[in-house]
Amino acid sequence: MDERDSVGVSIRSISKRYGSTEALKDITLNIEPGEFMSLLGPSGSGKTTLLGALGGFVMPSSGSVWVGDQDMTYMPPHKRNIGIVFQSYALFPHMSVGENVAFPLRARRLPKSTWPERVKQALAMVELDGYQDRGVSQLSGGQRQRVALARAIVFEPRLILMDEPLSALDKQLRETMQIELRRLHRKLGATVVYVTHDQREALTMSDRVAILKDGELVQIGAPETLHNNPKDSFVASFIGDSTLLPVTRIDEHTVQLGTHTLRSAKPIAPHAELLLAIQTEKLLIDDGLHEPGINRLPCRVVEAVYQGDSLRLFLELEDGTSISMRQPSHHTALQKIPPLGERLSVVLHPEDTIIVPRAGCAPPATNVA
Amino acid sequence: MKATAINNNYPHVSHRDASLGYRRREHVLMLLLMSPAVLVVFVLLLIPLGWLIGQSFYADGFSLEHYQRIFTEGIYWNTFWVTFRISFIVTLLALLMGYPIAYAASILPRRWSMLVLALVILPFWTSVLVRAYAWLILLQRSGVVNESLLGVGLIDAPLALVHNELGTIIATVHILLPFMVLPLYATMQKIPSDLIQAGASLGGTPLHVFMRVFFPLSLSGVLAGMTLVFVLCLGFYITPELVGGGRTVMASMLVSRNIQLYSDWGAASAVSVVLLICVLAIFYVVSRLVPLEKILGAK
Known part of the structure; x- marks a missing residue:
């Protein structure tokens, strides 16, 4: 399959109500052909409901779902030709691996003689060729995951949906599978919509990430955009590892944090409640070699936790506010770290000084006074 | 570890x-x-x-006399044959009626499924005797069923619905239906809805998904329900005695007649023992296919 065959998805102001609760609130989202799009959000954010609307298991209360130039809003699931990988894998326990993968071929009444070759190809894609006759219960979690994947791609769908497919795997396997899924996505060229609550996973794999919260689309963008330009404090706290501190705006590029004045390279719009989002990896220990324009924060080391790949320092600013930072654990960096209780100063580059409005807070126009 | x-x-x-x-x-x-x-x-x-x-084994000392009679006399053979035939028909009918009921209960929203199950179980709490008499009244020559069929013009003369094998089967199916529905429902309810959704997403029509996924996974419940109904039916007494009108003789009735008419406890015991062995044999064969706890509803 090549790029031409993949298909775009257009979700047009979809809402879904269950009784009095709104699971989805007027969501509009366009997914490019061949794109790897993640739906990221905490549980209850509506990401699985949205996936259900794409798969045909959830009838939206209003709005429509288009795949390519086809309105699929009310099309039954079996006519949609969308491959779905379920969180539970949903492998048929009474069938062998080969029968599971052949299920879509049988359902489509394709000639039986073509099955073995296609099953073989699909299993080869996930590196499980030769497992055709195994029972599902004989497989490990990771292998089941791959079989579910092979089953979802064997009929060459132009759109593949994945509902937290890696959440049941251990960390190491999950990371291997993330890379493998990316590779598979490139090879298939199909459009992928991927649901996850793991921000790191979303950032690792996706071309773009859509962040959902309480049934609303909060922000959509490339991983880097979300990381460096979060729209509000929800995105800032959800993406990456950050500390949020209340600040007051002085002018377009300056805010006040306690007794300190910080400069931000990005213009700051006036807002009732502004927060500084400090990502742990953006803080550096001041060794006196940094440029003069950089933000400096004097503080005290409260705790240092060695985490193998990095060292996490818990710091206290002069007014008692706690922040934390992460240092790489190589020798040069470790040597710069002062003992507990020692005073030092950390620096934050204006480019890394991210000021966000508090999520769900009133817009500035109402706060003229 | x-x-x-x-x-x-x-x-x-x-x-x-x-x-x-x-x-x-x-x-x-x-x-x-x-x-x-x-x-x-x-x-x-x-x-x-x-x-x-x-x-x-007792008839003026140790004796195989009772068993000898069971295996040689035509009346016994005939009765066991009738008993097995009726049990088989009842089991099949209970399956045909119980499967859709259990299926409906398993896919309906919880409130509705509870209602369906309640309707199945409710008659279960009234006496078997009362229900047997109720069927007698409903099915008799001038009963509601015959009168309605005559009234609609479907039949010209009343059908013989009671005091025969047909009556026994109708009433027994009704009474044993919960024993089919409950294990079926228990099994169906445990089939993950993910599997059904997966089947649909992979291109299976609802019928295809039912035949290839749902039905095969419900088979252990089918076997459990069939075993329970069949075994219970083998030893059923009150209903066939009343609704069968004495003409359809089942094994349990043979036991009671041996005692009531002939005071022959030995012969009655021998029939019971043969029935018991049949039941144990059935359970043994089935337990090789499905774990016994599943049939008895423990799991």
């Missing part, structure tokens, strides 16, 4: 002995607590059963 490995390497480690002693004391305590129940089972079940088996 690691802890066991260490324990196996050092069996003399003292805390192991202590825990062993503790466990032994606990076992003794559990046995003591269970003893009233064990005693009840022993007194009320095992002793009478032993006595029953003893009786079946």
Whole structure:
């Protein structure tokens, strides 16, 4: 399959109500052909409901779902030709691996003689060729995951949906599978919509990430955009590892944090409640070699936790506010770290000084006074 | 894992002995607590059963006379044949009627499924005797069923619906239906809805998904329900006695006649023992296919 065959998805102001609760609130989202799009959000954010609307298991209360130039809003699931990988894998326990993968071929009444070759190809894609006759219960979690994947791609769908497919795997396997899924996505060229609550996973794999919260689309963008330009404090706290501190705006590029004045390279719009989002990896220990324009924060080391790949320092600013930072654990960096209780100063580059409005807070126009 | 490995390497480690002693004391305590129940089972079940088996071999001393009669006389053969045939038909009909009911209950929203199940179970709480008489009234020559069919013009003369095998089958199916529906429902309810959704997403029409996924996964429930209904039907008494009108003789009726008419406890016991062996044989065969706990609804 090549790029031409993949298909775009257009979700047009979809809402879904269950009784009095709104699971989805007027969501509009366009997914490019061949794109790897993640739906990221905490549980209850509506990401699985949205996936259900794409798969045909959830009838939206209003709005429509288009795949390519086809309105699929009310099309039954079996006519949609969308491959779905379920969180539970949903492998048929009474069938062998080969029968599971052949299920879509049988359902489509394709000639039986073509099955073995296609099953073989699909299993080869996930590196499980030769497992055709195994029972599902004989497989490990990771292998089941791959079989579910092979089953979802064997009929060459132009759109593949994945509902937290890696959440049941251990960390190491999950990371291997993330890379493998990316590779598979490139090879298939199909459009992928991927649901996850793991921000790191979303950032690792996706071309773009859509962040959902309480049934609303909060922000959509490339991983880097979300990381460096979060729209509000929800995105800032959800993406990456950050500390949020209340600040007051002085002018377009300056805010006040306690007794300190910080400069931000990005213009700051006036807002009732502004927060500084400090990502742990953006803080550096001041060794006196940094440029003069950089933000400096004097503080005290409260705790240092060695985490193998990095060292996490818990710091206290002069007014008692706690922040934390992460240092790489190589020798040069470790040597710069002062003992507990020692005073030092950390620096934050204006480019890394991210000021966000508090999520769900009133817009500035109402706060003229 | 690691802890066991260490324990196996050092069996003399003292805390192991202590825990062993503790466990032994606990076992003794559990046995003591269970003893009233064990005693009840022993007194009320095992002793009478032993006595029953003893009786079946007794006719002025040890004798195989009763068994000889069962296996040689036509009336016995005939009765067992009728009993098995009726049980088989009842089981099939209960399956045909029970499967859709259990299926509906398993896919409906919880509130509705509870209603469906309640409707199945509710008659279960009224006396078998009352229900048998109810069927007699409904199915008799001038009963509601015959009158309605005559009124609509579907038949010209009343059908013989009771006092025969047909009546026995109708009433028995009704009474045994819950024993089909409940194990079926228990099995169906455990089929993950993910599998059905997956089947649909992979291109299976609802019928295809039902035939290839849902039905095969419900088979253990089918087997459980069929076994329960069949076994219960083999020994069914009140309903066939009343609704069958004495003309359809089932094995249990043979037992009662041997006692009531001939006071022949030995012959009655022998019939019971043969029935019991049939039931155990069925359970044995089925338990090779499905775990017994599943059939009895423990799992």
